[in-house]
Amino acid sequence: GPLDLNQRLEARGKVKLVTAGPDSDMSLGWFNSAAKDSKEEGDAKNFVGIHVGGPTRIGHYFIPHLATAKGTISKVDQGPILTPGKLFDWSLVYDPAANGGLGEMCVTLGNESVTLKLKPGQKTEGANLDRFGLFTSTAGGQMVKIFLDDLSYTARRSVDEPSPSPKNNSAIYRPSPSLQKPRQSAPIHLGVGPHLFLDEFLIESNTNIGRVVNSPLRAAAIPNPIVTGKGDGNFQPYLTVLRDPATRRFRIWYGAQTAESSASESQLAYMESDDGIQWIRPRRILPTPFLRFGVSIIDQGVNFPHADARYKLGWYAAPVTKGESRPADGTVLGGLKIASSPDGFVWKQLVPPDSTNDVVLMHDHDINGIFRDAVADRYVAIASTLATGETWTGKRRVTLQSFSRDLLRWEKPSYALTPDDRLDEGDTQFYAMDGFLIRGDLRIAMVKILRDDFKPEGAAGIGYTALAWSRDGEHWIRDRTPFFQRDERNEAWDHSHAWIDEQVPVGDEVYFYYAGYMHGHKVNRFEERQIGLVKMQRDRYVAREAGAEQGMITTPLVELSGKTFTLNVNARGGEVRVQIVDRKNKPIKDFTFADCAVIDRDGVSESVRWKQHSNLSPLAGKPLKLQIQMRAAKLYALQFGN
Numbered sequence: 358g359p360l361d362l363n364q365r366l367e368a369r370g371k372v373k374l375v376t377a378g379p380d381s382d383m384s385l386g387w388f389n390s391a392a393k394d395s396k397e398e399g400d401a402k403n404f405v406g407i408h409v410g411g412p413t414r415i416g417h418y419f420i421p422h423l424a425t426a427k428g429t430i431s432k433v434d435q436g437p438i439l440t441p442g443k444l445f446d447w448s449l450v451y452d453p454a455a456n457g458g459l460g461e462m463c464v465t466l467g468n469e470s471v472t473l474k475l476k477p478g479q480k481t482e483g484a485n486l487d488r489f490g491l492f493t494s495t496a497g498g499q500m501v502k503i504f505l506d507d508l509s510y511t512a513r514r515s516v517d518e519p520s521p522s523p524k525n526n527s528a529i530y531r532p533s534p535s536l537q538k539p540r541q542s543a544p545i546h547l548g549v550g551p552h553l554f555l556d557e558f559l560i561e562s563n564t565n566i567g568r569v570v571n572s573p574l575r576a577a578a579i580p581n582p583i584v585t586g587k588g589d590g591n592f593q594p595y596l597t598v599l600r601d602p603a604t605r606r607f608r609i610w611y612g613a614q615t616a617e618s619s620a621s622e623s624q625l626a627y628m629e630s631d632d633g634i635q636w637i638r639p640r641r642i643l644p645t646p647f648l649r650f651g652v653s654i655i656d657q658g659v660n661f662p663h664a665d666a667r668y669k670l671g672w673y674a675a676p677v678t679k680g681e682s683r684p685a686d687g688t689v690l691g692g693l694k695i696a697s698s699p700d701g702f703v704w705k706q707l708v709p710p711d712s713t714n715d716v717v718l719m720h721d722h723d724i725n726g727i728f729r730d731a732v733a734d735r736y737v738a739i740a741s742t743l744a745t746g747e748t749w750t751g752k753r754r755v756t757l758q759s760f761s762r763d764l765l766r767w768e769k770p771s772y773a774l775t776p777d778d779r780l781d782e783g784d785t786q787f788y789a790m791d792g793f794l795i796r797g798d799l800r801i802a803m804v805k806i807l808r809d810d811f812k813p814e815g816a817a818g819i820g821y822t823a824l825a826w827s828r829d830g831e832h833w834i835r836d837r838t839p840f841f842q843r844d845e846r847n848e849a850w851d852h853s854h855a856w857i858d859e860q861v862p863v864g865d866e867v868y869f870y871y872a873g874y875m876h877g878h879k880v881n882r883f884e885e886r887q888i889g890l891v892k893m894q895r896d897r898y899v900a901r902e903a904g905a906e907q908g909m910i911t912t913p914l915v916e917l918s919g920k921t922f923t924l925n926v927n928a929r930g931g932e933v934r935v936q937i938v939d940r941k942n943k944p945i946k947d948f949t950f951a952d953c954a955v956i957d958r959d960g961v962s963e964s965v966r967w968k969q970h971s972n973l974s975p976l977a978g979k980p981l982k983l984q985i986q987m988r989a990a991k992l993y994a995l996q997f998g999n
Contacts, residue, residue, distance in 0.1 A: 360486040363527045368510035369448035374439045375502040383501050387486040402428045404876045405482045416981035421462040421473040425482035436471035450710040454769050458719025495862050523769040530836045544980040550797040553994045564910030569900045570838045573781025573893040578889040582887035594872030597654040598859045607633040610652050617775040623648050646706045647683045649674040666697035671727035676714035692719040695764045701814045709765045728793040733830045736761045739790050750776040754786040772944045785811035794860040803857040817877030821855035852876050865961045866892050896925050896994045903987035912983045919973040919997035931989025935965050938982045
């Protein structure tokens with residue numbers, strides 16, 4: 358040792374029980390060496406391991422057992438049975454991050470497993486573990502003859518060895534110097550829907566083509582801020598905007614300050630709008646459980662089978678024990694909480710039936726959110742943590758993700774966003790990742806970048822928004838180029854921070870709702886934290902741009918779905934043509950550049966047609982490549998439809 362309950366512990370091997378008499382219990386695992394001289398300890402204190410024993414009528418269970426330094430014991434009553442004379446493979450894993458951060462043990466014997474979930478407070482009691490071995494629990498009893506083989510276990514930890522970190526699924530966008538890709542064994546299937554050019558996934562090669570991040574622009578016609586700190590009581594940079602499918606009204610929920618102007622508690626405020634800009638006042642304060650920070654709401658639609666739980670709310674707060682309405686201390690370590698509602702007004706908290714408190718995912722920083730990944734058919738939680746890491750100096754805000762099928766039981770978190778001092782400037786931190794929107798196979802998110810170390814005139818630190826995207830919903834690519842910047846004018850209401858928190862598709866546009874701060878994220882928080890709106894045509898996050906000299910993009914080998922083919926493109930003052938080629942880059946008859954009608958307009962859905970063909974029906978299911986020829990034009994996405 359020394360080892361403790363904050364470290365992942367694993368042991369495995371083979372076991373064979375030769376013979377054992379009644380009352381012949383024994384223990385196998387990590388313990389404290391002082392116990393050998395104590396009549397009180399054994400597996401009653403400072404123990405993580407396996408208990409072998411049970412009633413005579415059953416035989417010998419092989420089950421997890423844990424005892425803290427204070428003598429609090431966790432155990433299960435039954436589990437896999439160690440049959441005498443039979444050889445088993447076995448394993449034990451103690452994971453301090455599982456069970457919402459409370460800790461969990463899993464013991465497997467042969468093909469059977471049993472799990473032991475720690476209760477709140479047990480992990481914090483700790484355990485002092487400096488030995489691994491086996492011993493009898495009490496003096497007396499009968500003999501146990503047991504063989505262990507191929508034994509391996511977590512042993513001594515170096516003083517300098519860091520604690521196990523979450524799996525890192527974060528990457529930073531870096532285009533390859535050469536876009537030429539290796540030969541493919543199979544075509545990429547392009548389904549119905551949009552396919553964006555955020556990265557080089559759909560580019561095998563290109564010539565005279567640049568990549569440009571397209572930022573939404575502030576418009577004088579929008580009277581920003583549209584939700585104010587002083588008048589509307591906005592207090593936080595977290596919000597949800599949804600459009601009601603029946604009334605077409607915009608609905609906004611945001612974090613409002615309390616009557617006491619508490620810095621560590623919020624209220625859930627609500628307003629509606631016909632256009633998403635002018636809101637009907639006065640605001641409405643909705644009753645909720647104790648809410649520290651966060652307003653992350655999901656609408657699962659009119660066809661959701663449980664109408665009374667159509668809406669889901671996620672937020673951060675300290676634990677509340679059963680029978681209480683508020684945490685004893687609202688500032689202590691907490692995590693994600695979940696509530697449901699039939700209408701977005703009346704909320705009922707959801708708590709796992711076997712839990713002693715109401716936190717479903719523990720984490721150590723006060724920011725989180727949820728969204729529904731319809732492609733993967735699961736819920737995703739995004740949570741902030743303060744951590745050190747190999748690619749950055751000091752302890753910083755980084756972003757975790759976890760997955761769930763029911764919003765109550767969550768997988769072990771992994772990193773979604775981490776900084777890299779080799780590429781990121783200064784003390785780059787991630788305040789949150791939110792504003793998720795699914796476009797085709799892409800999940801697109803808005804990243805709140807925090808730079809408290811950079812203090813231009815009139816700002817005590819800055820914040821801006823960057824893009825992140827994922828094709829599998831787990832591995833995220835972050836763009837270092839800012840997507841939406843603060844307003845550099847000293848007098849601007851969003852001079853120091855501009856953090857997008859919501860994307861709402863509206864016709865051919867996307868509305869971006871963002872939090873703006875004038876002087877800094879800790880300055881005059883009850884008046885200067887306000888909400889604004891900017892717009893952009895849909896799917897135009899990143900352009901592939903050609904200048905006066907003609908350029909061309911060739912895709913990898915693909916297989917197309919659908920009949921119609923359109924481009925999201927701005928070719929006003931220029932031109933775009935498309936031809937289709939086989940795997941050897943030989944043009945397919947009647948689908949050449951010469952056959953293609955010129956596109957010279959600006960539109961999010963410009964049809965691609967050839968002289969003999971107005972759709973792709975003749976090419977359905979065939980492996981092919983697309984070649985897009987451009988001059989003085991910007992290409993944002995391809996789209997296929999039925």
